[in-house]
Amino acid sequence: MEIKVIGIKNIPLIKKGDDLSQLILKSADSQNIKLDDGDILVIAETAVAKADGNVINLKNIEPGKQAYNLAKLTGKEAELVEAIIEESNEIVKVGPDFIICETKHGFVCANAGIDESNVDKGMATPIPLNPDSSAHQIRKKMEISTGKKIAVIISDTQGRAFREGAIGTAIGISGMEPLWDRCGEFDLYGRELKTTSIAVADELASAASLVMGQANEGIPVVIIKGISYFDKLENDKATINPLIRPKKYDVFRD
Amino acid sequence: MEIKVIGIKNIPLIKKGDDLSQLILKSADSQNIKLDDGDILVIAETAVAKADGNVINLKNIEPGKQAYNLAKLTGKEAELVEAIIEESNEIVKVGPDFIICETKHGFVCANAGIDESNVDKGMATPIPLNPDSSAHQIRKKMEISTGKKIAVIISDTQGRAFREGAIGTAIGISGMEPLWDRCGEFDLYGRELKTTSIAVADELASAASLVMGQANEGIPVVIIKGISYFDKLENDKATINPLIRPKKYDVFRD
Numbered sequence: 001m002e003i004k005v006i007g008i009k010n011i012p013l014i015k016k017g018d019d020l021s022q023l024i025l026k027s028a029d030s031q032n033i034k035l036d037d038g039d040i041l042v043i044a045e046t047a048v049a050k051a052d053g054n055v056i057n058l059k060n061i062e063p064g065k066q067a068y069n070l071a072k073l074t075g076k077e078a079e080l081v082e083a084i085i086e087e088s089n090e091i092v093k094v095g096p097d098f099i100i101c102e103t104k105h106g107f108v109c110a111n112a113g114i115d116e117s118n119v120d121k122g123m124a125t126p127i128p129l130n131p132d133s134s135a136h137q138i139r140k141k142m143e144i145s146t147g148k149k150i151a152v153i154i155s156d157t158q159g160r161a162f163r164e165g166a167i168g169t170a171i172g173i174s175g176m177e178p179l180w181d182r183c184g185e186f187d188l189y190g191r192e193l194k195t196t197s198i199a200v201a202d203e204l205a206s207a208a209s210l211v212m213g214q215a216n217e218g219i220p221v222v223i224i225k226g227i228s229y230f231d232k233l234e235n236d237k238a239t240i241n242p243l244i245r246p247k248k249y250d251v252f253r254d
Numbered sequence: 255m256e257i258k259v260i261g262i263k264n265i266p267l268i269k270k271g272d273d274l275s276q277l278i279l280k281s282a283d284s285q286n287i288k289l290d291d292g293d294i295l296v297i298a299e300t301a302v303a304k305a306d307g308n309v310i311n312l313k314n315i316e317p318g319k320q321a322y323n324l325a326k327l328t329g330k331e332a333e334l335v336e337a338i339i340e341e342s343n344e345i346v347k348v349g350p351d352f353i354i355c356e357t358k359h360g361f362v363c364a365n366a367g368i369d370e371s372n373v374d375k376g377m378a379t380p381i382p383l384n385p386d387s388s389a390h391q392i393r394k395k396m397e398i399s400t401g402k403k404i405a406v407i408i409s410d411t412q413g414r415a416f417r418e419g420a421i422g423t424a425i426g427i428s429g430m431e432p433l434w435d436r437c438g439e440f441d442l443y444g445r446e447l448k449t450t451s452i453a454v455a456d457e458l459a460s461a462a463s464l465v466m467g468q469a470n471e472g473i474p475v476v477i478i479k480g481i482s483y484f485d486k487l488e489n490d491k492a493t494i495n496p497l498i499r500p501k502k503y504d505v506f507r508d
Binding site for chain 2: 001002003004005006007093095098100107108117157160161162163164165166167168169178179180196197198199200202203204206207209210211219227242243244245250251252253
């Protein structure tokens, strides 16, 4: 199997109300990239947040008492901390320079996923309100325009426990299951796999991140071609939820 | 930027003493794949463990008292638990069906990374003794054979805190830095990046995992072509250590 991970160039800076599906198709077309059945689009969450107009002006936020306390503990601005609190179900861990939260969606990540890069100074982008729904809308429009069966993943760059460095991570999906449960299949020696379940959507987000970059590359959208098992994962009703481990099963939550 | 992730087919089942570099080059050649400067090879750790002869026969292990206790707690075979203990610096967390350890290398992962798939029944493969050294030896032989500057990553499939499903993860590297520190660079709006450090080696391992598969695909080696920033990360002396978060900085360790 060979897959191709292709960055879509020339996507303009995204503004509130932009139709991402049409911007992507236009830019892909200018690069002579055609969508095929089974292609997977990975879109950086910042692009979705901007198109949705889901951008916070930190100057307009009035921090509460908890925000001032956490700001002191972490060295972060109180306005940013208030925004983090408002985006969270729960504060999971706090340290000298970080706040790890469970977001309203159920993701455990630093700063509730609020991003201050690639937006104007003083602004920040929280994780889109409903990344699955954003992915679904973009996919449906693209499928209508092209007649092709595709999948869309919304990605974020997130840190991890135990390991340094951030990696591309899936936070929304449409058109395919994010998790490939291979239990019951057999290995090369005919041994039945008992526990093998692969977070394919996260691996796709990481593959896309290699091409997107995080600085001034200006490539918020990547097309992945050649995933031969796409049909095994295809599902019109899929959501990101199978990737979220419920708190009661997570041994690293208090 | 466009990258290609190509599975090397027709690699025979690997036996102790096999020269992986020559097996890979021969199989790549049979597929008409030529190595170029800047190519990155990702090799599944099971292939390295087998070539090294680092395969455990669980029947030959005599469990100690701690192993019997942990076997009862976890429902695992005492022989496997003893092997896990022997591979570990520390047992990090234990639950009804898992043992999370810090391996001798410093990786925090389930079962100390001991794998029971794709080996004969009753056998198991621990993480190679020194994955960086294995990667280095393979790279040097391939560079001599081909005259090309490449990098080699040894990969494993590992679970994560907070998220379901396993993903491809780098456990050894040679020829390039595993972490890309982009602090000091600028985003699209000219804002300086303060914290962006990307675990490129893990993203490459995840991209490779999309092609390798985990069952009977028989693709333990993947070539990634087209990483345009290869020269920024190139380093003959690089190790995997920058990806390992020291225990004292990890907020999810007791």
